[in-house]
Amino acid sequence: MDFTPAIKLLNSCNTVLILSHHNPDADAYGSSLGLALALRGVGKEVVVANQSGKVGRFSFIPGFAEVVDKIAVNNPELIVFCDCGELRRVGERFEQEIKTIKCSTINIDHHATNDLFGSVNLVDEHASSTCEIVYNLLRDAKIDIGKEVATALFSGISGDTGSFQYSSTTEAAFRVATELVAFGADAYFVACNLWASRSLAALKLEADVISNLKSHCGGRLVEGLITEEMYNKHGVDSSEADFIVGRLRDIKGVEVAVLFRKEDDIWRVNLRSKSTALDVSAVAAKFGGGGHKAAAAFRSKMELESFHDQVIRELMDLFEG
Template sequence: MTVLSTPEHYSTQLQQAAHFIQEHNDFLVVSHVQPDGDAAGSTFAMAWILTSMGKRFTLINEGPMPEKFLYMAAGRHEILDYEAEGASLAAFQHVISVDCADYSRIGSVRQIFADNARILNIDHHVTNDYFGTVNLVDAEAAATVEVLYDLVRELNVPYCHDLNVCIYSGLLTDTGGFRYANTSAKVMRIAADMLSRGVAGHALADKLLEKLSYPQISLIQRSLNTLNFAHDKRVAWLVVSRADVAESGASNEDSDGLVNYPRNVEGVEVGLLFKERPAGVVKVSLRSTGTVDVSQIAKLFGGGGHMRAAGCALNGTLEEAVERVVQEVGLVLR
């Protein structure tokens, strides 16, 4: 479901979200499966917000949080891995979901939601289906942390240093280092505010965007050997198998950013990355230079996202996933 957002509507959403947090306690905070920088930033930002309000909460994700994002916890907050620890948890009545475009993106953590759970859905994806009891969704925001920045002001809680780091980190990663088309004037104002409050932007850029481990370099080398083109070279893609990840010693998050290589080839309008996952699942990342709305292509396969950046997952082999998605992109390019 897409809801037309106006300043008045967004203001009402902020008030409702603030009321939800103020009136309840003992929250479960969850982001989407395989969290990226904005999901991590939003999760830990919410932890700092709730801490400042004296609220009880549990942070969780379907799998482990990538180690490179754990600095945002500042050694104060633990985030649980549902696959390892979720079975021992009781059901939660109050849930805060951050950066999840739809209910399915929460993953298996849904199993510890109480049957009558009330959900605060905070997000920025245009494909968000408004699954929450209360929804705070701004499809014009570059990142969910941008929405949380507004919520902090609505709640009138202090911008502590650790919260500021989370907000800046989410903006930095979801805008590609303030280079993507979603880098709005508001984004830059928020970034400037965070810098003025003492966030070391250069250090975060180096940590999140520049530094590469040897396994990452090895995985890049392997994946570039799979580069392929179709539809008059307007579509390009890379393939990463489970064997590639294992043999390079890489982790799943080490494939983050690989989709930019095919997208950045001159003349390419849609770049794709196909990542083999366990149990016969292939995760697909889609990136557009702006001429194609890849969120609509992702929706055809049960996914979603934004016009220029989207994702989905298909059942089957890598070869089958490549054939199906590349064919669908070709139909859009006609």
């Protein structure tokens, strides 16, 4: 990948706004915060904003406290989008505000469905994570990577590879992770906070979902459901449910899992598969979403009954391909 155009833009500006997708995950936070910390180290003024603000379970990522939920910078010279497959992934409110800002943009992402909306696009669908791309950008730009930057970037790689278990775990991912540890990333600290700190209430919600699973195709496809009443019953924040669809996929014999989640009058639908041969991103795209072949999602404001059966049919069709 040629990082030269992006490096020229970074070198030519002093004020940078960094955005990532709403409902952020470890890669969204890790890439935006890791880049922000590195750029501040060379004297740039950087604001990191996310429409969802601060999602508490990622508070361990260095720089997290500085994330804001509004575009709190006037006339930035550059906007960098991290982990956004398309502009609208920043959220409806942010998307409208961005349209009034006239400046260059850098789009850093690893989704195959990315529509290359930036002035400069650093998109590599073979990268394990956006954090991996940010790391290579910083190395090419000869910007120092300290312990905090390394920990932020390691967090995103760990998150998007499922702690180095998913098919996205490549030789390059291991190499970058190893180099980040050499730069000071605390792998144990990240593992404890990202993978071993779930609340008892979240586990009870997961048990509730699993006890009511529905299966199709002889158990190769399973579906789970979380209603707003279930969130209230267990006192669980919606961000704590992000693990559950992966747990459904992990069941022996299951090849594809779908989780329907009702949150704030919107249905969030998470799709996972054990094999990239079963491309759930193609299904998500039919409903206006996207993602990766083994992990994708979409959102809908319609009633579940109006699209549920079609989703299940589309997923069942994957086994016929």
